[in-house]
Amino acid sequence: MSASFGASATDLVRFLPEIILTVMGTALMVLDPVLHKRASYAFGHLSIFALLAAIGGAVYAQTDPGTAFGGMLVVDGFATYFRVLVMVVGILCVLPSYGFLARQKAETSEYHALLLFSIAGQCMMAAANDLIIVFIGLEISSIASYVLAGYLRDDKRSNEAALKYFLLGSFATAFFLYGVAITYGTVGTVNLTAIRASLTGADAPPVVFITLAAALMFVGLGFKVSAAPFQIWAPDVYQGAPTPVAAFLSAGPKAAAFAVFLRIFLTAFGPIGSAWQPLVWMAALLSMTVGNFAALMQTNVKRMLGYSSIAHAGYVLVALTAQSDTGTAAAMFYLAAYALMNIGAFAVVSHVSGRGERYQSLDDLAGLGRKQPMMAAMLTIFLLSLIGVPLTGGFFGKFYIFKAALESHLVWLTVLGLLNSAVGAYYYLRILVMVYMHEPGEAALETEPLTPGFRLALILPALGTLFLGIFPTWVLDFAGKSATLAK
């Protein structure tokens, strides 16, 4: 395998989204002195423009799918799906950021630039067909996220979040890298397709080494998707990070990490599926259980959503455990639904939390239904989707995941997962109780009126959530077609 770096035009087209995002991110930093004082909202406009352009780039690249840079990168339906997903996540996080940054008096270009870099990394992960590219994408995405988590410099919690995220994240990356090293040592290649080929060939290496490598990568990626037992960091980081960033972290990097997860384990390690399946099985169950039961006891909404995101990672892992095309499609669909509903919920929390993020507790949502009926109605849609009530994306996603699991005869995992989702209903209902069944408190009374941008940040994910729940066909079709990974 010799990767030639003399990039052809085809290679560049297939790398278009990453190029656009990186160039625009750099441009934002250059423009900072010009725009900073006069028109800080322009940063937001520019990054939304960049993301839209990059989505265009990704869609254009999909018109001519194939590999790039000597097989290191692959543009297929799967890659395009996740590229578009993480960029949509980016847009939905920029929209509430306008108001948020203004409230915290922290409007700078680096916030947006870092966001774009992080998304560029995630796009790379989505399209990676080579463990080294995965690693590079992972690092680009992570390092930008570490900084974003600590973006509010004067906030102790934000600093704590960044440090924790950074330290544990580095550990996890190291584990991943060990896995890559062992894989290379065993099969002599880091290309996913080539690894698969050498595992199925007549002179397949000893399963024990490759299983060890898979286990180590599982640890690394398990951290990135906040799956139990590697979830310890998640609640602290989601609670401490600025709310739009927390929304981003819970959706973007997670989706990209799951893309990598699916690609590595189903493509490269597919032949030894029976060896790693128990690991994923246990992690799925543990994540759902730990996430849901810990969330029951939370009083801080961001922390509660943090634990809930662990539980949702568990549901996606159920789809991975199924090891089938239906499972992959289910995971893809679920991640889209999850991104929309979770970002929407975080957006509401970010608006209510007010200046200095004072109002983060559950009680602070009291009476929101009376003071901000529109926002409360949108929050209801997101929460019902997170619970898994029909006609929302969350329900259909869950339905599809458990359908895939039952097809693969994972009866017990399905039963336990379904019961888990009933447990999960309780804490989401607690939020709804606060919003509608209590009289307005200080926070609800102080909530500022909604800006047009913020309205959009609520309405778009809400419409998306309903759309995925009522007309899932369109996304499902695409996911189903793309789920047949290169084998």
Added chain:
Amino acid sequence: MNLLSLVLIMPLVGFLASLTIPRRFPQNSRAWALAVSLATFAQSLILLSQFNRNVAGDQFTMDIPWIPAPNIHFHVAADGISLWLVLLSTFLTPICVLISWKQVQDRVKEFFAFLLLLEFGLVGVFIAQDLFLFFVFWEISLVPMYFLIGIWGHARRIYAAVKFFLYTMAGSVLMLGAIIYLYNRTGTFGYAAILDMLASGKLTFAPGEQMLLFLAFFLAFAIKVPIFPLHTWLPDAHVEAPTAGSVMLASVMLKMGTFGLLHYCLPMFPVASRRCAPWIAVLAIIGIIYGALVAMVQPNMKKLVAYSSVSHLGFVVLGIFSFTQMGLDGAVYQMLSHGITTGALFALVGFLYERRHSLEISGYGGVATEAPWLSTVFLIATLASLGLPLLNNFVGEFLVLQGTAITHFTWTVYAAIGVILSACYMLWMYQRVFYGATAADVKHYMPDLGLREWAAIVPLVVMMVWMGVYSQSFLPPVSKTTAHVLEQTHINVPERVELRQRPEVAHVR
């Protein structure tokens, strides 16, 4: 768009349109809800007039593909049972609008919007012919009821609302699992298609498999009915709900459970149903007697009526699991009767509450002298509820007892105790509230029925008498359908669990 789907769609459109009514015109929200619910009821009457009573199968079928993969259809149709249950829902919704007219003063727009959404969900549950669609409606109906209890309920409303939601949710997730399992086995969610496969022998379940699937469905329905010992959510939900919520909950929502048992459990899992029948009958009888005994000692009128529901629905379950034509007919008739009677009782208790803001029996006394008409109507509902001949509940209970007696006479004996007890607790409550010395509070303010209240209660009283005197208006289509269900429960049933055999024998291999 056929007639039936119009009945389904109208409340949904009404719900969406009502969201656009500005908050400062509460009167418009009320009027709109009344108009929509009346129009829906009128539409369902047209449906009734066009229903062919001589056919057992589904009518007004509409089947359009919704999601191609997995193959989900928007498939609705009505048979002789679901037709009446749809009518029950559309009949009670305008009544609920009327009884909430004055009682609900806070967040009026949302209240009436949720009422319409609830109607949509309930109608959908009864007419869905696609298991996925059925589950969608099953869950959808939870949401408006959750808000109705939680926002407009009484003091412990939040506890009651959350408990209600979680109980139902916990029960139904396993049903979802079973539905997915069935799809993976058969490749379809179409209920008729699955039954066809069972009838033709293309689909057979291993005994253990059938039992687990049956239990997954049964648990969801049993919680909803509710069957003892899963009933604990019911008194809380009923007592804390606003009047309209209690009416819809008792009259229609509980029927989702019994309808499910009859419509899904029996035809799909005949062997498991027959195997479990003795156990379920025991639970039903416990429910009948326990519910009645607990009702007797309630100091709170709503709680009393709520426990009486546990008792009355025990009869329904008993009738269903008697596997006799009369038992099944009686069960369906009791479902409808209970809907009318208990709905009326909750509405009347609501009227009393509007006057005195108390649900405690001890807070009343001598109401009959102050409000004679209210008392008379209440008496009719009371007599209906305790099963007086010529009123509706008698027909259902009688049929259930007779049907059960054919196969299991001992069951009948125990269940009949419940009939006696129901006379005790109902009459005792009536005596304490309406007779005796007039309480000072009652003297202070107890106007008789107003025009709006008359309008709400008269249709219910008319139905009580009609259903009691001339059951032939209602029973034939029901019997056609139950006979069909009964036939289906004989398919693939081995001889040893055949009818008339002693239950102990059924368990021997």
